[in-house]
Amino acid sequence: xxxxxYPSTVQRGLGWERVRAALGRLDLxxxxxxxxxxxxxxxxxxxxxxENLTNVARQISSNAVLALGxxxxxxxxxxxxxxxxxxGLCMTVLALLVKAGWPAVLSLPAAVLLGAAVGxxxxxxxxxxxxxxxxxxxxxTLNVARGATYLLSGxxxxxxxxxxxxxxxxxxxxxxxxxxxATSLPVSFLVVVALYGAVAGFMRKTPTxxxxxxxxxxxxxxxxxxxxxxxxxxxxxxxxGAMAGVAGVLLAGRVNSAYPTAGLGAELDSxxxxxxxxxxxxxxxxxxxxxxxxxxxxxxxxxxxxxxxxSVFWQQVLIGLIILLAVYVxxxxxxxxxxxx
Amino acid sequence: MTAVAGSFLVEMRxxxxxxxxxxxxxxxDFSVGHAEVVGLVGDNGAGKSTLMKILTGVYRPDAxxxxxxxxxVHFHSPLDSRRAGIEMVYQDLxxxxxxDTVANLFLGREVCRSxxxxxxxxxxxxEQRAREHLSALRVELPSLRVPVERLSxxxxxxxAIARATAFAAKLVIMDEPTASLAVAEAxxxxxxxxxLKEQKVAVVLISHRLQDVLEVxxxxxxxxxxxxxxxxxxxxxxxxxxxALIVGGAP
Numbered sequence: 001x002x003x004x005x006y007p008s009t010v011q012r013g014l015g016w017e018r019v020r021a022a023l024g025r026l027d028l029x030x031x032x033x034x035x036x037x038x039x040x041x042x043x044x045x046x047x048x049x050x051e052n053l054t055n056v057a058r059q060i061s062s063n064a065v066l067a068l069g070x071x072x073x074x075x076x077x078x079x080x081x082x083x084x085x086x087x088g089l090c091m092t093v094l095a096l097l098v099k100a101g102w103p104a105v106l107s108l109p110a111a112v113l114l115g116a117a118v119g120x121x122x123x124x125x126x127x128x129x130x131x132x133x134x135x136x137x138x139x140x141t142l143n144v145a146r147g148a149t150y151l152l153s154g155x156x157x158x159x160x161x162x163x164x165x166x167x168x169x170x171x172x173x174x175x176x177x178x179x180x181x182a183t184s185l186p187v188s189f190l191v192v193v194a195l196y197g198a199v200a201g202f203m204r205k206t207p208t209x210x211x212x213x214x215x216x217x218x219x220x221x222x223x224x225x226x227x228x229x230x231x232x233x234x235x236x237x238x239x240x241g242a243m244a245g246v247a248g249v250l251l252a253g254r255v256n257s258a259y260p261t262a263g264l265g266a267e268l269d270s271x272x273x274x275x276x277x278x279x280x281x282x283x284x285x286x287x288x289x290x291x292x293x294x295x296x297x298x299x300x301x302x303x304x305x306x307x308x309x310x311s312v313f314w315q316q317v318l319i320g321l322i323i324l325l326a327v328y329v330x331x332x333x334x335x336x337x338x339x340x341x
Numbered sequence: 342m343t344a345v346a347g348s349f350l351v352e353m354r355x356x357x358x359x360x361x362x363x364x365x366x367x368x369x370d371f372s373v374g375h376a377e378v379v380g381l382v383g384d385n386g387a388g389k390s391t392l393m394k395i396l397t398g399v400y401r402p403d404a405x406x407x408x409x410x411x412x413x414v415h416f417h418s419p420l421d422s423r424r425a426g427i428e429m430v431y432q433d434l435x436x437x438x439x440x441d442t443v444a445n446l447f448l449g450r451e452v453c454r455s456x457x458x459x460x461x462x463x464x465x466x467x468e469q470r471a472r473e474h475l476s477a478l479r480v481e482l483p484s485l486r487v488p489v490e491r492l493s494x495x496x497x498x499x500x501a502i503a504r505a506t507a508f509a510a511k512l513v514i515m516d517e518p519t520a521s522l523a524v525a526e527a528x529x530x531x532x533x534x535x536x537l538k539e540q541k542v543a544v545v546l547i548s549h550r551l552q553d554v555l556e557v558x559x560x561x562x563x564x565x566x567x568x569x570x571x572x573x574x575x576x577x578x579x580x581x582x583x584x585a586l587i588v589g590g591a592p
Binding site: 205206207210211213214216217218220221222224225226227284285 | 419420423429431433434435436437438439440444445448449450451453456459460461462
């Protein structure tokens with residue numbers, strides 16, 4: 001126990017810690033601003049237009065929602081490989097329900113509930129069947145859900161959804177109508193912002209959110225503390241599955257169809273956003289705010305490269321390099337804070 | 342022994358426990374008085390951990406009785422024993438390293454307030470209570486709001502002990518609390534044990550560092566191959582006596 005401590009340092013330490021925590025996210029915000037500045041300079045006529053920015057906001061919606069669910073799982077030191085397939089499955093089921101004449105108020109919640117149910121299966125496979133790692137359970141679900149999607153759809157896209165179902169994914173709303181601040185924003189982006197706000201509050205302010213961080217930091221400590229770890233794990237996979245359902249609803253609305261290959265590989269994009277956003281793969285670290293910025297960075301890079309006519313293949317190379325860089329910066333930062341002691 | 346029969350906080354009588362063909366405990370009697378510091382020593386495999394795991398409800402004894410505050414108790418899980426007022430500080434401390442001191446002290450027992458229909462963490466109240474509790478134990482930390490992984494080993498040990506005693510614990514069991522600490526930090530932990538005693542909390546100290554045990558324990562119980570090899574007064578015992586009981590006398 002160090003003795004060179006005085007009551008006042010507790011107060012000062014608190015302030016400094018807050019600043020440091022804020023800075024952790026600020027550097028990513030800086031990256032976003034820098035990225036936007038570069039893209040504005042390179043593509044002055046296209047990038048900073050309302051159409052393009054609205055487009056980016058709409059495009060990142062699905063990945064942002066998937067990443068949010070993935071983050072909650074990663075916070076427990078888990079991983080959900082099934083989110084892309086679950087998104088595809090939820091889209092197809094949504095389209096089938098719409099074709100069967102279900103109204104939007106029933107079909108949309110049904111799609112989200114289906115996602116939650118698959119998530120529950122993931123969580124129970126992990127905690128009840130004691131599969132060795134979430135990688136296994138969710139890898140199985142990835143295949144089952146994708147296969148089911150092909151079976152249900154017959155391998156062909158189902159197009160032509162009703163306007164009500166499409167509204168969430170494709171509509172714009174005008175905020176502050178009539179005033180000079182009037183801006184139109186995609187509904188899907190508002191959904192994303194609302195979900196991030198809700199999950200951020202949940203993780204930071206509720207006992208359950210804190211327990212999720214605790215399980216990720218030390219499952220044994222959580223168990224000693226009397227936390228029902230199994231129940232908590234099922235909860236995070238349910239949440240992640242439900243998010244995959246929401247992402248499917250948004251994507252189906254945006255493209256006005258359910259195609260059986262939807263979300264192929266999307267799990268990796270969601271993981272990339274989580275990692276770029278500063279969450280630790282070993283659990284217990286990261287914030288929804290950071291993950292949001294991670295999803296934004298990925299969206300901006302893709303958009304910028306599209307505007308500059310760079311091939312999709314190069315985009316993938318670049319995203320890979322960004323993941324490396326983001327994690328390396330995190331390693332450096334952690335090393336520097338450890339040196340201080 | 343100052344305590345009179347029947348006035349013990351904890352009394353374990355005739356505890357027997359086997360794991361398959363291996364008998365870990367062969368009719369062990371063990372007691373702790375109110376605000377008493379009992380050292381529990383013995384070689385590896387002597388049965389110290391098994392005995393304490395039975396007391397905290399991790400294991401169930403094959404035979405024997407446990408009395409706590411004058412009543413017969415049956416602990417089926419660590420949660421039961423914790424509810425009764427028995428806390429354990431594990432050797433690996435059981436802290437969530439990524440969370441700060443306040444979060445760790447209240448982990449699983451968070452103080453909440455209502456915000457509309459939701460129950461949300463009351464950080465101000467928890468920090469206030471954490472500060473009061475830590476200053477009562479005279480534990481000094483550079484900050485209550487850094488992740489505990491950034492604290493020193495001794496500071497972490499202090500947080501783990503503070504956590505065990507934050508909720509009206511009557512008995513705290515500590516498993517090798519000084520094993521991995523430098524001498525100066527170990528001294529601090531021993532002072533902390535004395536302070537708990539002042540605050541009427543009983544302590545069972547499991548330790549291989551006999552000088553530490555001799556320094557703080559009122560009584561020392563020596564286990565040897567699942568039996569009580571001897572019970573010694575803390576103040577008058579010499580190290581050699583303890584060592585003789587630990588290694589001596591094959592039954």
